[in-house]
Amino acid sequence: MKIALTGVRGQLGWELARSLAPLGELLLWDRVMADLTRPATLDALVDHHKPDVIVNAAAYTAVDKAEDDAVTARLVNADSVDVLARAARRHSTMLVHYSTDYVFDGASSTPYREDAPTAPLNVYGQTKRAGELAIAASGCDHLVFRTSWVYATRGANFMLTMLRLAAKLDALKVVDDQTGAPTPARVLSNLSAHALAQAMRERAEGRFESGLFHLTTEGTTSWHGYASAMIEYARNVAPAGRVRAGHIEAVPSSAYPTRAARPRNSALDNSKFDRRFTLVRPHWWDALAQLLDERLEYDA
Ligand SMILES: NC(=O)c1ccc[n+]([C@@H]2O[C@H](COP(=O)([O-])OP(=O)(O)OC[C@H]3O[C@@H](n4cnc5c(N)ncnc54)[C@H](OP(=O)(O)O)[C@@H]3O)[C@@H](O)[C@H]2O)c1
Numbered sequence: 081m082k083i084a085l086t087g088v089r090g091q092l093g094w095e096l097a098r099s100l101a102p103l104g105e106l107l108l109w110d111r112v113m114a115d116l117t118r119p120a121t122l123d124a125l126v127d128h129h130k131p132d133v134i135v136n137a138a139a140y141t142a143v144d145k146a147e148d149d150a151v152t153a154r155l156v157n158a159d160s161v162d163v164l165a166r167a168a169r170r171h172s173t174m175l176v177h178y179s180t181d182y183v184f185d186g187a188s189s190t191p192y193r194e195d196a197p198t199a200p201l202n203v204y205g206q207t208k209r210a211g212e213l214a215i216a217a218s219g220c221d222h223l224v225f226r227t228s229w230v231y232a233t234r235g236a237n238f239m240l241t242m243l244r245l246a247a248k249l250d251a252l253k254v255v256d257d258q259t260g261a262p263t264p265a266r267v268l269s270n271l272s273a274h275a276l277a278q279a280m281r282e283r284a285e286g287r288f289e290s291g292l293f294h295l296t297t298e299g300t301t302s303w304h305g306y307a308s309a310m311i312e313y314a315r316n317v318a319p320a321g322r323v324r325a326g327h328i329e330a331v332p333s334s335a336y337p338t339r340a341a342r343p344r345n346s347a348l349d350n351s352k353f354d355r356r357f358t359l360v361r362p363h364w365w366d367a368l369a370q371l372l373d374e375r376l377e378y379d380a
Contacts, residue, residue: 081280084131086114091232092178095269096137103277107131109131114138116160117152117343126167133276134177135170136161137206143182144339146203153203158210165218174221174283176276179292181260183209186343187373189301193349194226194292198205202340212292221288223279225272225295225353228346229306232265233375239368242307243314243375246325252311256304256330261296262364264308264371274358284313293356294348297364307369313369318376342365 087093088108100106107129114125116138126134138144140156155228161177168175182205183198200206216224231237239262245252284289289338301309308328313322333342350361 081105081133082129082131083124083133083135084109084129085135085137086116087136089139090139091230091235091237091265092142092268093137094234095232096272097133099266099269099273100135101304103273103372104132113149113177119160119163122160122163123167126171126173127163130171130246130278131173133174133280134164134178134199135147135276136164137178137270139193140204143202143342144205146207147339150203150207153207154210157204157207158214161211161216162214165220165222166216167182168220168222169218172221173214174223174276174279176272177215177222177224178210179212179224179226179247179318180205180208181226181346181348183212183226184343184346186258186345191347191349192294192345194239194294194352200344201378204340216292220290221283222290222294223275225268226292227263227268228260228296228347228348229262230265230268231262231371233371238262238303238306239310239371239375242310246311246314246323246373249325251327251329252307252325253329253331254304254307255333255334255336258342258344258346259300259302261298261300262306262368263296264367266364266371267297267367268295270360271357274359278357291352291356293353294350295353296348296350296361298361298363298368299349299363300375301364303379306364309365310372314376317373322376
């Protein structure tokens with residue numbers, strides 16, 4: 081099986097390159113090989129390589145920057161996804177794609193199901209929603225995973241920012257009025273690879289059904305809860321002096337105004353994924369502890 085993977089240098093792409101390796105031959109496409117700001121070039125790429133699967137981990141993820149750069153965000157998150165999906169349809173290629181909790185406005189008091197109405201609050205969310213719709217309209221075989229609060233031991237993310245600040249400052253202020261599920265790229269990549277393997281077996285048996293699934297760790301917290309759990313754990317396992325911050329103050333989102341608005345409730349109901357795939361999603365706290373063990377050992 082030939083699998084083309086885009087966005088190989090991103091948090092998720094990096095982990096997918098490992099998780100997908102046992103499934104077949106990987107074509108690793110960075111932005112030089114597959115530039116998603118140039119959708120018109122992607123047809124020829126897919127026509128030439130004819131992969132059995134395209135896993136699209138590339139995306140324009142700079143949420144605040146997207147407010148002033150909507151054209152590029154749309155090219156990457158919507159127009160290129162449309163081209164990839166239609167090429168996948170032409171070649172009977174399976175498309176695996178990722179979307180976001182930011183397609184919702186966050187006003188719900190309960191976790192969002194896949195069929196809940198979307199109402200993105202920002203350009204990033206709007207362009208990611210347009211990508212979802214393009215895939216559905218293309219008629220290609222697909223798995224789309226909506227996830228949230230992605231982080232990893234490398235890249236730019238909340239965990240690495242908090243660890244850096246906690247090493248420098250005595251006290252931190254963290255937002256406590258946004259709820260979500262911190263999801264390691266590795267958890268996502270492992271679950272995606274197993275789900276893809278199941279999907280390819282279903283396809284071979286003629287019983288595959290495309291779908292959009294919510295896919296995060298189990299449980300939810302706030303950014304403040306996430307930071308507090310992280311610092312407490314890090315204090316116990318990190319080398320002495322590595323965690324300086326003692327107090328983590330809970331503050332409202334209004335204390336940190338951002339260019340793009342964010343949903344208050346990002347909790348996603350994963351029960352559709354759990355019913356379809358016989359896989360176990362870890363709790364966000366256990367997943368965090370594992371990543372911290374790795375990261376802090378590396379830092380030591
Ligand atoms: N991060 C989150 O909190 C979050 C939350 C919900 C959903 N998601 C979704 O999860 C997926 C993976 O996100 P991530 O956290 O891994 O993002 P990431 O670390 O920002 O990685 C994005 C990747 O896309 C690549 N890329 C950006 N513009 C490109 C272009 N024009 N052409 C080709 N490649 C391009 C980047 O390339 P370079 O490395 O060269 O810049 C990078 O490899 C995305 O679909 C994202 O929308 C993420």
